[in-house]
Amino acid sequence: MKKKSFLLLLSVVMVLSVALAGCGGGTENTATNGEGSKPTEDQSTAKQNVSSGGDEGEAQLDAEQVLHVYEGAEPPELDSAKSTDAVSFEVLNAVMAGLTRIDETGNPVPEMAEDWDVSDDGKTYTFHLRDAKWSNGEPVTANDFKFAWMRAINAENASQYAFIFTDYIKNAEGYFNWTAYQLDPDKYMEDHDEVPEEVKAEDVGIKVIDDKTLEVELVAPTPYFTSLTAFPVYLPINEDFFTQAGDKYGTEDDQLIYNGPFLLTEWQHEKGWVYKKNPDYWDADTVKLEKVIVDVIKDPNTALNLYEAGDLDLAPVPPEQVPLYQEDPNYFTWTDLAHFYLVFNQDINNYQGPNPEVIKALANAKVRKAISLALDRQGHADIVLNNGSLPAYGFVPYGIRGFREANGDLFQDDPEQAKQLLEEGLQEAGVAVEDFKTIRYLTGDSESARKTAEFLKENLRSTLGIELDIQQVTFQERLKRSREGNFDLVLSGWGPDYNDPMTFMDLFVTDGPYNDGGYSNQEFDDLIKNAKVESDPEKRMQMMMDAEKILIAEDMAVAPLYFRANANLLRPYVKELHFHGIGPSREYKWTYISGKNQ
Amino acid sequence: MLKYTLKRFVYMVMTLFVIASITFFLMKLLPGGPYQNPERITPEVKAAFDAKYGLDDPIPVQYVNFIKNLLQGDLGMSFKYANRQVTDIIADTFPNSALIGFEAVIFGTVFGLLFGIIAALKRGSFIDYSVIIIATIGVAVPSFVLGAILQYVFGVQLKILPVATWGSFAHTVLPSLTLGALVVATIARLMRTSMLDVLSSDFLKTAKSKGLNTGTIIWRHAIRNALIPVVTILATLTMALITGSLVVERIFAVPGMGDYFVTTIYTNDYTLTMGITLFYSALYIFSIFLTDVAYGLIDPRIRVAGRKE
Numbered sequence: 001m002k003k004k005s006f007l008l009l010l011s012v013v014m015v016l017s018v019a020l021a022g023c024g025g026g027t028e029n030t031a032t033n034g035e036g037s038k039p040t041e042d043q044s045t046a047k048q049n050v051s052s053g054g055d056e057g058e059a060q061l062d063a064e065q066v067l068h069v070y071e072g073a074e075p076p077e078l079d080s081a082k083s084t085d086a087v088s089f090e091v092l093n094a095v096m097a098g099l100t101r102i103d104e105t106g107n108p109v110p111e112m113a114e115d116w117d118v119s120d121d122g123k124t125y126t127f128h129l130r131d132a133k134w135s136n137g138e139p140v141t142a143n144d145f146k147f148a149w150m151r152a153i154n155a156e157n158a159s160q161y162a163f164i165f166t167d168y169i170k171n172a173e174g175y176f177n178w179t180a181y182q183l184d185p186d187k188y189m190e191d192h193d194e195v196p197e198e199v200k201a202e203d204v205g206i207k208v209i210d211d212k213t214l215e216v217e218l219v220a221p222t223p224y225f226t227s228l229t230a231f232p233v234y235l236p237i238n239e240d241f242f243t244q245a246g247d248k249y250g251t252e253d254d255q256l257i258y259n260g261p262f263l264l265t266e267w268q269h270e271k272g273w274v275y276k277k278n279p280d281y282w283d284a285d286t287v288k289l290e291k292v293i294v295d296v297i298k299d300p301n302t303a304l305n306l307y308e309a310g311d312l313d314l315a316p317v318p319p320e321q322v323p324l325y326q327e328d329p330n331y332f333t334w335t336d337l338a339h340f341y342l343v344f345n346q347d348i349n350n351y352q353g354p355n356p357e358v359i360k361a362l363a364n365a366k367v368r369k370a371i372s373l374a375l376d377r378q379g380h381a382d383i384v385l386n387n388g389s390l391p392a393y394g395f396v397p398y399g400i401r402g403f404r405e406a407n408g409d410l411f412q413d414d415p416e417q418a419k420q421l422l423e424e425g426l427q428e429a430g431v432a433v434e435d436f437k438t439i440r441y442l443t444g445d446s447e448s449a450r451k452t453a454e455f456l457k458e459n460l461r462s463t464l465g466i467e468l469d470i471q472q473v474t475f476q477e478r479l480k481r482s483r484e485g486n487f488d489l490v491l492s493g494w495g496p497d498y499n500d501p502m503t504f505m506d507l508f509v510t511d512g513p514y515n516d517g518g519y520s521n522q523e524f525d526d527l528i529k530n531a532k533v534e535s536d537p538e539k540r541m542q543m544m545m546d547a548e549k550i551l552i553a554e555d556m557a558v559a560p561l562y563f564r565a566n567a568n569l570l571r572p573y574v575k576e577l578h579f580h581g582i583g584p585s586r587e588y589k590w591t592y593i594s595g596k597n598q
Numbered sequence: 599m600l601k602y603t604l605k606r607f608v609y610m611v612m613t614l615f616v617i618a619s620i621t622f623f624l625m626k627l628l629p630g631g632p633y634q635n636p637e638r639i640t641p642e643v644k645a646a647f648d649a650k651y652g653l654d655d656p657i658p659v660q661y662v663n664f665i666k667n668l669l670q671g672d673l674g675m676s677f678k679y680a681n682r683q684v685t686d687i688i689a690d691t692f693p694n695s696a697l698i699g700f701e702a703v704i705f706g707t708v709f710g711l712l713f714g715i716i717a718a719l720k721r722g723s724f725i726d727y728s729v730i731i732i733a734t735i736g737v738a739v740p741s742f743v744l745g746a747i748l749q750y751v752f753g754v755q756l757k758i759l760p761v762a763t764w765g766s767f768a769h770t771v772l773p774s775l776t777l778g779a780l781v782v783a784t785i786a787r788l789m790r791t792s793m794l795d796v797l798s799s800d801f802l803k804t805a806k807s808k809g810l811n812t813g814t815i816i817w818r819h820a821i822r823n824a825l826i827p828v829v830t831i832l833a834t835l836t837m838a839l840i841t842g843s844l845v846v847e848r849i850f851a852v853p854g855m856g857d858y859f860v861t862t863i864y865t866n867d868y869t870l871t872m873g874i875t876l877f878y879s880a881l882y883i884f885s886i887f888l889t890d891v892a893y894g895l896i897d898p899r900i901r902v903a904g905r906k907e
Contacts, residue, residue: 077634077680084635155646160635162643176642184649191645251681269690270853271764295763298857299848301746302762308754309761476630476866479637497638513640 062593065290067574069314069586070297070306074270078250080235081152082159086585092232093584094275094292096260097282099127099145099214099229101589104578106399106499108226112140112236112259112282113214122221122535123170127214127229132282134238135258142214144236146206152233153204155180161233164497168225170205170217221535224500231498231583261287261589272296275588288592304569313574317567319448322386330572333388333565337397337581338495339504342456342559343482344368347518350485357435358488365555366425367436371489372559373411373418374463375456381562384451388565395548396501397563399581403501407545410553415463422464441468442487444478452491452561482516490516491561496582501544502531508557519557524550571596610883617879618872622664625868626657632677632866651677664872673876674869678862684873688855692840692877694764695847695854699840701774706781707832713782714789715821718797729786736783745776745849762851773850777843781835785828792824799823829892833885841878 075088083092093101099116100108114130132140152159153172156179166173177196181188189195205217218225228234241249241257248255253267261283262275275292278284297303300316307315317325325331346363348356361367377391390398393409426436441456443449450472457468468489473481482490494514496503506512509528510520524547531543551557570577573596578587631653633639639647648654652663667674673684717729749772753761760769796802797820805815842856855874862871 074679076678079680082680155643156650158643158647158650160633160639160643160647162646163638163640176646180642180646180649183646187645187649187654191641247681249681268853269687270694270857295851296853297762297851299851302749302849302851305749305754305761306763309757311761311763474629474864476628476636476864480629514638 060594061288062573062596064596065288065593067289067292067577067588067591067593068295068312069292070295070303070312070316071272072296072298072300074296078256080232080237081148082157082161083232084160089232089584090586091264091273092235094260094262094588095256095258095264095278096232096235097132097140098232098235099129100226102227102230102499102580102583102587104576104587104590106580106582108230111230112145113229116226122223123218125216125218125225126209127216129212129214130282131212132259133280134241135263135278135280136238136241138238138240138257139211140236140238140259141211142208143211144238145214145234146208147239147242148235148237149206150201150204151237153179155183159233164228164231164233168218168220168222168228170219171199171203172205174199175201175204220533223537223540224498227499227582262289262292270296283589287589289588292588307569313571314577315569317387317569319385319387319567322567325567325569328569330569331567332570333567334579335388335390335397335399335563335565335581336495336585337399338493338564339392339395339397340491340493340561340564341392341395342372342561343487343490343492343517344371344519344556344558345485345488345490345517346557347485347520350518352484352486353440353488355435355438355488357431358439361426361429361431361436362488364425364429366421367429368425368556368559369411370418370422370425370464371460371466372556373414373421375413375459375559375561377413377561380452380455384455385448385562385564387567390563390565392560392563395552395558395560396504397496397581400496400499400501400504401541403541403544406541407548410549411556418463436466438467438469440471440488442471442473442478442481442490444491445472445474449491485516485518487516492516492558493564499582501541501548502528505544505547505551506532508551517558519551519555521550521555521557524555573598606887610887613883614876614879618665618668618876619661621872621875622661623657625863625866625871626660628863628866630866632868634678634865673873676867676870678865678867678870684869687858687870688873688877691842691853691855691858694852695842695856696840698770698773698777698846698852698854699836699842701770702777702781702839703832703836705774706778707785709778710782710785711789711828713786715793715816717786717790718793718824719816721794726790729790733783733787736779737787739779740845741776741780741843742845742849744779745772745846748772748776749849762849764851764853769850773846773852776846776849777839781839784831784835788828788831789824792827793820796820796824826893830889833889833892834882837878837881837885841881 071087071090073085073087075091076085077083077088078091080092080096083089097111099111099113101111103109110130112129112132113127115128117126117128118124119126127142129140129142134140149165149169151157153162153165153169153176155162155176162176166176174197178199181196185195207215207217209215216225222228236259238257245255250256253264253273256264258264258278259281261278261281263278265274265276267273272293272295274294275289277287277290281287295306295312297306300318301321303312304315304317304321306312317331344362345351345359346368348359348363351359353359377393381389381391393411394404394407396403396407398404426433439460441453443453450470453468453470453472457470460466460468471487478490481487482492494504494507506528507514508519509515509525510522527543527547527550531540531547534540534543552560573593575592575594576590578590579585580587630636631644631648632651633644633647645654652660655663676682676684676687679687713729713732717726720726749761752759752772759771760766763769802815802819805819842852842854842859844856844860846852847854847856858870858874859878862874
């Protein structure tokens with residue numbers, strides 16, 4: 001009896017916390033249920049649907065705690081300091097433990113760090129590590145973190161996520177530049193005007209106070225730093241083991257040691273692997289799953305067939321299959337917090353193409369707004385995507401610290417106003433209507449990219465009489481052309497690296513490396529710059545909201561299109577499997593099997 | 599004969615060299631680089647990465663370095679699969695592809711020959727037309743359709759064979775059948791045509807009029823002569839099949855190397871693309887060599903001609 005009432009309480013608390021989080025708290029991401037109506041509502045339904053398996057709160061564990069899932073690829077890089085891809089992140093998150101881990105609601109909870117102190121200026125974090133062991137019996141120490149992080153910021157290792165350290169940690173950027181210079185002075189000087197200042201390893205703001213204490217000094221107060229420390233690139237690496245494994249490190253399951261909830265076993269390249277419960281994990285009591293069997297399935301339709309045959313507990317639903325499964329009780333969608341938007345090329349100095357007049361027109365905010373308002377976003381999300389993706393009327397997606405909920409929709413689709421704006425805008429820009437009849441539209445080569453392109457083409461043709469010249473190219477070619485300015489419009493996507501609106505907002509500062517359209521607005525730049533050093537969280541949030549209003553409502557620097565969701569099927573006996581949009585997308589630590597053989 | 603073989607070997611190496619060079623320059627024409635995270639790589643990190651792997655050297659310099667390594671037999675490490683030697687990746691995945699490929703070839707050859715011979719002998723009959731129809735379907739239906747149908751029928755509905763993944767002999771059946779269908783169709787058609795050709799030739803009529811029994815005629819004279827065109831394509835067909843099929847391996851989640859032919863190009867994994875291309879080319883060239891040898895075994899006339907040279 002006692003147990004039951006406790007569970008009831010627990011489920012009430014859970015539902016409440018989710019509801020609260022949905023109302024502007026800090027929920028990161030959860031699965032959304034079927035039809036995407038209101039995002040806040042979705043998140044709470046999803047919670048029940050996906051993670052807890054209903055209000056009953058029955059936690060009858062099955063005797064057999066085995067989960068069978070798929071991955072779309074082999075993990076290419078299990079050296080956490082150099083890892084970048086989704087599959088590697090997921091594997092690392094299951095078998096390793098960082099300072100913190102992201103819980104169900106998207107908030108960081110203690111993992112290897114028992115607790116931490118933050119200095120008054122918000123710039124120094126002192127992490128107190130708990131007694132934990134690697135799978136070879138060695139203790140997890142502060143040096144394991146320092147060693148891993150220093151590798152990531154040493155240019156010699158060419159870690160592609162180095163910026164997730166150098167942007168935050170004191171002197172990390174200097175150290176990166178110095179090591180890059182050391183690597184090849186001549187080449188460094190080709191890109192830079194002066195020799196970088198020497199930064200020694202000990203000057204970097206990562207300090208080992210003792211075996212169990214790690215002190216991190218930051219460049220600026222970073223309220224989300226403990227979320228960052230849950231990011232896989234921040235995981236610890238045992239120096240002795242790493243040195244001993246040499247260049248075999250991370251290539252086989254016995255070439256790694258583990259400190260996470262699971263151990264990586266039976267890894268057969270390209271075929272799959274098995275996570276086995278780690279008995280030495282500090283929080284082993286919480287981990288219920290004995291085994292997670294992972295098969296590499298590259299074709300989503302195959303995964304779906306395996307699910308139908310009972311060989312998988314989780315399956316993706318490819319877009320063309322959505323209508324068949326939408327009514328299935330096990331169908332659910334979850335947003336991965338990625339935003340897809342149209343970039344307008346508005347920088348005539350960085351333009352390659354046949355018709356500079358188009359760029360001249362796109363440099364005008366009214367013209368950009370006209371194109372943006374002419375799009376039917378709801379129709380696109382419902383008809384073309386049809387998988388729970390939401391139409392976007394702002395830049396930062398739902399589910400990132402309540403930002404979108406608080407800043408609201410910044411505009412509406414409005415074909416009538418669009419016509420008028422186009423006329424005015426072209427006049428202001430001094431571009432003849434005939435010169436703005438055809439716009440190049442650059443996009444990916446997938447089937448869904450083609451459908452989106454055709455939908456948008458029809459939108460613009462019917463409302464504004466503008467023809468889109470659709471150019472479908474491979475991913476790499478699209479990136480190349482985007483960076484070179486060889487486009488008029490391009491469909492781009494961005495997903496968050498950490499749980500804060502800044503991961504989206506600082507894309508569009510003047511001359512930012514991802515600001516392909518060449519948008520520039522001094523007021524926006526100042527707000528972002530100030531927000532980055534502001535220590536009052538509320539003021540900081542306000543600055544970013546104001547910045548977003550300038551970016552979208554005033555300037556329409558880009559045209560938001562949709563916040564992406566993924567459609568999946570999950571067997572109802574799988575409980576508490578959490579889905580996240582940031583970092584590793586599945587979290588197995590709290591998952592259990594209940595009622596499989598009923 | 600030795601001189602002939604040596605000469606052929608030198609040609610083989612030269613061909614490989616040309617293939618390697620062309621592949622190298624083609625890959626350098628591709629946009630982007632072998633970055634895992636090309637969308638977010640910052641210019642600073644990109645510069646460090648390029649410097650580390652010599653990707654910022656002028657192309658001719660990179661080419662010379664590449665050839666140097668190649669001559670030492672060093673295919674290098676994959677860019678995408680960290681710390682994994684290209685040779686290891688091939689060694690891991692090729693046996694799986696080869697297993698399915700061989701099964702498909704055996705299945706395809708046995709049934710292809712059988713169908714082809716029967717059709718030719720019963721020309722114009724119901725059996726003949728059935729074989730022609732099956733063969734046409736076999737060639738025309740793409741493997742992703744056939745694979746999906748087989749998977750759905752035998753895996754999902756009847757549950758007699760595994761839907762996908764890898765592990766036991768049962769797992770190889772459906773992918774082999776899918777892959778083999780094309781072989782059955784190709785060989786059956788070829789064998790039928792070739793048999794008909796031989797059956798109407800003069801020497802066969804002579805044999806018949808000499809009073810040899812039909813079994814001997816068909817076995818010793820007709821089939822043996824009709825096999826030559828089949829053998830011609832068999833070696834190259836085998837090489838194409840054992841190196842893996844992207845489509846079949848994806849549908850049945852086979853851990854083979856077929857997928858790499860395409861995906862490594864998307865990710866600009868220069869070393870792995872090169873390794874796989876060279877591996878495939880070497881096998882292919884070798885198979886042509888084998889074909890020549892096999893000709894001699896089947897048809898003494900070719901052997902004699904070879905000797906004269």
